[in-house]
Amino acid sequence: MKKYIAPIIDVKKYGGKQVAIVSGRVIASGRTLDEALRRAKKIVPHKPLSEIRVFSVPKTLSVIYHVL
Numbered sequence: 001m002k003k004y005i006a007p008i009i010d011v012k013k014y015g016g017k018q019v020a021i022v023s024g025r026v027i028a029s030g031r032t033l034d035e036a037l038r039r040a041k042k043i044v045p046h047k048p049l050s051e052i053r054v055f056s057v058p059k060t061l062s063v064i065y066h067v068l
Contacts, residue, residue, distance in 0.1 A: 018033050
């Protein structure tokens, strides 16, 4: 099983946007899912979509817990 690395996402910079993450790094963002994925595929065209994670960033600070 592959271990997932969760990055720290700057709410001031990405609040209200969709962010695309590869290997624990934010590589692209956009106002919509389609826009974020399109930008991500331009940056890492060799990566399959299954390796690109997209998250919606809240407009205000939130705490998200991930339990294994």
